[in-house]
Amino acid sequence: MIEQLGVGRTPLREAFKILEAEGLVSIVPNRGAVVTQLTPSDVEAVMTVLIGLEGVASEPACAQVTPAQFMSIENDHLKMMDCHRRGDLMGYFHLNQSIHQKIVDCAGNAPLSRIYKAECARIGRYRLAGNRNATRWATAVSEHEQILGAIRNREGALLRELLRVHHLNGWRKTREVLEAELASTAHSAAGAKAPQAGKRSAAGRKKSHPESV
Structure with a gap:
């Protein structure tokens, strides 16, 4: 390296x-x-923190967002919609993360923005899993349209609720994916151990019955 x-x-x-x-x-x-x-419980704990941080940021963000800041969010939103149409999940994900960070940044609270960014980085790869489901991805797109509208109309309380529901819906699907992956990994690990256990058992029988050699 x-x-x-x-x-x-x-x-x-x-x-x-x-x-x-x-x-x-x-x-x-x-x-x-x-x-x-991270375990699903670890990720859920971070998601709870992110929802809380966005909740704190929502009303001041709507009150203080400048035309330039809104234009930046809207441009990312339009690019993100294009990624969805083209099936570019990774491109969509990066723009999605940018939008959420910019919303928090609009609150003008540097420590809040810094903590939010750090916690997002911890679970980014896990959150990506949720949108691999086509139905959830389409729903997320619709939710983001509403989120953009709330910012445009400076409706802080509505934005807070929309973001909360958006994350809870996303986490519900993400948790399903993570738990399925963990179950699959555990099953594979158990299958890999079985032949080794069989070999040890056979070796033990040979030692116990040398006349069979």
Whole structure:
């Protein structure tokens, strides 16, 4: 990695410390930095925080949003809709994240924006899973149309509720996907252990009955 990035060990080590502090990686002895794996409950806890942060930001964001800020959000929204039409999930996801961050930023609260950004980074790869479902993706698009309308009309209370419902709907589908993936992984792991257990059992029988050799 040092050669790939063209940096020294010290900057790389410091970067990993920052990522570890943000909960994105874990430093494991003799292995180095490993991407942190979160459980569905972990992700749900972060989602609860994000909903709360957006709730705090909604009314001041609607009250303070400037024409330039709204135009930036609207442009991202239009690009995001185009991604949906083209089936570009990754492009959609990045624009979606940008829109939500810009909404929070409109509140003009730097600590709020900073915490929101950090928590989003922790669960970004998990949230992407929810929109892999075509029905949920289409619903999310409709929800974003309403969200944009609330910002345009400076309806802070409505925006707060729309964002809350939007995230809860998304999390419901994301949780289904994550739990299915965990179940599949556990099943595969159990299947991989079974042949090894069989080999150990056979070896034990040979030791117990040397005359059979």
